[in-house]
Amino acid sequence: MSGLLNRSAAGDEAAFEELYERTAPTIYGVAHQVIRNHAHAEEITHDVMLEVWRSSSRFRADRGSALSWVMMIAHRRAVDRVRQEQSATQRDLRDAELDERRAHDHVVETAEARLEVDQLHLCLGRLTPVQQESVRLAFYGGFTYREVARILDTPLGTVKTRLRDGLLRLRACMEDR
16 A cells, blocks of 8 residues: 555556545545544545645655555544534534624613603603502502502592503503603
């Protein structure tokens, strides 16, 4: 195999073709074992063989066998591809998280909520004093209609009417804004 690699380094296409036929299945196997994806393993095999063709002159037989040298390149390429895929996935997750944060702008929500509260206070100020008192007790104080009637010493029907009229006026005022 070293001879094929040396002849490939000299530009012998027939030697490279034979080298390809002997090593491509093994390269594919290494790549597939690392990356677990058929298409990516084929791409890696192709890339490795191109690198072998281009850099076969750098092979040193005194450092190891030709097959070991080719398999080292294949393994490194496969690991690099796994890292690229992981980086891309992490980058996509970060981008999605940033998009979600941008879509959910707390500053804008807080400002809008504050404007609604200010508008509600303005609209409450437009109710009659007895409507304001009934609404505040029922909705801010958390009292039931009966409890509001008892606190104000007012008949239950009157309290219900004040609350209904007050809420209708509040809705109209809020819709006008």
